[in-house]
Amino acid sequence: MPKHDTPLLDQLESGPWPSFVKDLKRQAEKNPACWDILGQMEVSYEDKITHWKHGGIVGVFGYGGGIVGRYSDMPKRFPGVAHFHTVRVNQPSSKFYNTKVLRQIMDIWERRGSGMTNMHGSTGDLVLLGTFTEELEEIFYELTHDVGVDLGGSGGNLRTPSCCLGQARCEWSCYDTAEACHNITMTYQDELHRPAFPYKFKTKFSGCPNDCVAAIARSDFSVIGTWRDDIRIDQAAVKGYVNGEFPANGGAHAGGDWGPFNIKKEVIDLCPTNCMWMEGDELKIDNAECTRCMHCLNVMPRALRPGLDQGASILIGAKAPILDGAQLSTLIVPFIKMDAENEFEEYKEIIEKCWDWWMEEGKNRERIGESMQRIGLPTFLKIMEIDPIPQHVKEPRSNPYVFWKEEEVEGGFERDLAEFRKRHPM
Amino acid sequence: MADREEVKAQILELLTKSKKPALYLKDMQKKVDAKPREIKNAANELVRDQKVMFWSSGSSTMYALPERAKDEDKIGV
Numbered sequence: 016m017p018k019h020d021t022p023l024l025d026q027l028e029s030g031p032w033p034s035f036v037k038d039l040k041r042q043a044e045k046n047p048a049c050w051d052i053l054g055q056m057e058v059s060y061e062d063k064i065t066h067w068k069h070g071g072i073v074g075v076f077g078y079g080g081g082i083v084g085r086y087s088d089m090p091k092r093f094p095g096v097a098h099f100h101t102v103r104v105n106q107p108s109s110k111f112y113n114t115k116v117l118r119q120i121m122d123i124w125e126r127r128g129s130g131m132t133n134m135h136g137s138t139g140d141l142v143l144l145g146t147f148t149e150e151l152e153e154i155f156y157e158l159t160h161d162v163g164v165d166l167g168g169s170g171g172n173l174r175t176p177s178c179c180l181g182q183a184r185c186e187w188s189c190y191d192t193a194e195a196c197h198n199i200t201m202t203y204q205d206e207l208h209r210p211a212f213p214y215k216f217k218t219k220f221s222g223c224p225n226d227c228v229a230a231i232a233r234s235d236f237s238v239i240g241t242w243r244d245d246i247r248i249d250q251a252a253v254k255g256y257v258n259g260e261f262p263a264n265g266g267a268h269a270g271g272d273w274g275p276f277n278i279k280k281e282v283i284d285l286c287p288t289n290c291m292w293m294e295g296d297e298l299k300i301d302n303a304e305c306t307r308c309m310h311c312l313n314v315m316p317r318a319l320r321p322g323l324d325q326g327a328s329i330l331i332g333a334k335a336p337i338l339d340g341a342q343l344s345t346l347i348v349p350f351i352k353m354d355a356e357n358e359f360e361e362y363k364e365i366i367e368k369c370w371d372w373w374m375e376e377g378k379n380r381e382r383i384g385e386s387m388q389r390i391g392l393p394t395f396l397k398i399m400e401i402d403p404i405p406q407h408v409k410e411p412r413s414n415p416y417v418f419w420k421e422e423e424v425e426g427g428f429e430r431d432l433a434e435f436r437k438r439h440p441m
Numbered sequence: 442m443a444d445r446e447e448v449k450a451q452i453l454e455l456l457t458k459s460k461k462p463a464l465y466l467k468d469m470q471k472k473v474d475a476k477p478r479e480i481k482n483a484a485n486e487l488v489r490d491q492k493v494m495f496w497s498s499g500s501s502t503m504y505a506l507p508e509r510a511k512d513e514d515k516i517g518v
């Protein structure tokens with residue numbers, strides 16, 4: 016039986032799509048506090064302002080992240096949501112959990128929280144929505160001791176690292192993303208649990224440029240698998256595709272009437288760098304021109320595979336639109352090896368250099384991508400001690416001024432000014 | 442450069458005297474004589490000692506003295 020009238024929210028149940036209002040009402044039958052979520056939200060819709068207060072002092076002992084405090088500004092009217100804190104649970108790498116773990120977490124959450132979740136947050140965490148301050152330490156104890164999971168990141172911390180399925184299930188993966196994600200999570204526990212940075216910092220691991228975790232769009236430090244040598248070609252399988260023996264795209268999009276497979280139209284002409292051609296019935300690739308866009312590999316997975324000299328590119332600076340507009344990560348390091356044997360040493364060297372600089376120079380609530388933009392890419396590359404390469408250039412220069420440093424000019428800047436003035440009087 | 446105890450003392454003094462009840466690490470960096478990482482470690486040690494508390498909006502984090510952090514409405518971001 017609803018505790019509050021919610022005519023505005025009820026409208027959201029009327030469409031053909033799933034509705035969070037329906038979900039909330041169902042949950043409210045089990046946990047009456049959920050009626051107060053609906054009640055408060057209805058008032059927000061009427062008043063056109065939020066009735067959540069911003070932030071809070073909650074947390075579990077010793078952790079400066081993982082709990083996001085929320086308090087209602089109408090606690091008397093909606094006591095069930097007087098506190099409505101979020102608990103972020105660090106997901107296992109590649110989200111390989113079993114149903115036992117999910118049941119255990121939900122059991123804790125039904126007992127000690129609202130029972131509502133957001134699976135998963137954009138950082139990958141299992142997000143448990145809505146509990147009271149006095150439950151937090153108990154929840155934390157049960158999660159860590161009974162289930163064996165930890166809290167994720169929030170605030171000005173390293174956020175919970177996340178990764179694609181990687182080599183566990185995907186033949187395109189150019190490194191073991193799950194291993195990398197786990198190793199980095201364990202190495203940087205202090206950065207994850209105790210705020211160190213001017214603002215949030217996310218890192219995500221994709222095994223190949225298909226970028227299934229959207230690292231390039233959603234992480235400050237994006238690690239995207241790639242290869243340095245040539246795409247492996249199985250010419251017999253190429254012929255197989257041309258002859259219609261294998262379905263293109265691994266059988267995806269098969270519902271449409273596309274006609275017989277046309278390698279020119281569907282692969283060669285769509286290569287963004289025009290670096291593919293046929294010689295007789297052999298497919299050729301000018302690998303120096305290939306940008307690793309993955310298109311041809313996706314269409315003919317049996318015939319084309321990533322090269323064997325595998326690793327990852329590091330791109331820095333993606334973020335959602337808060338201060339400036341949304342921004343994708345920018346390529347900074349074209350290739351590093353991502354080896355578990357050396358403990359992902361190259362990755363760690365680069366990320367720590369970024370942090371050291373950003374902790375000094377970043378402004379309050381400024382993402383590293385914004386700090387980078389503020390000082391300019393050339394300066395950032397100098398700080399990172401990386402020589403510029405053509406791939407760093409976004410577009411040809413549009414202004415006529417070139418600023419040289421003295422050491423970059425043969426003979427330096429020394430000149431006889433008196434001699435110059437004879438020819439160019441003031 | 443100050444040692445850990447001195448850095449802690451400087452942070453506590455800053456948090457007591459500052460106009461705002463809660464400060465970002467960056468605010469401390471402007472006033473405390475130490476590297477950012479050292480300030481962060483010292484501030485977190487103060488949290489462990491329960492002399493300082495975190496205040497978080499969810500997206501960024503501030504530090505405050507427990508008695509001043511109670512004044513939540515004034516913190517804001």
Ligand code: SF4
Nearest residue numbers: 179185188222223227
């Ligand atoms: S990003 Fe690449 S390697 Fe990772 S799951 Fe997707 S396709 Fe596979």
Ligand code: SF4
Nearest residue numbers: 286305306308309311
């Ligand atoms: S991966 Fe993309 S750029 Fe490279 S050869 Fe294939 S289609 Fe062309």
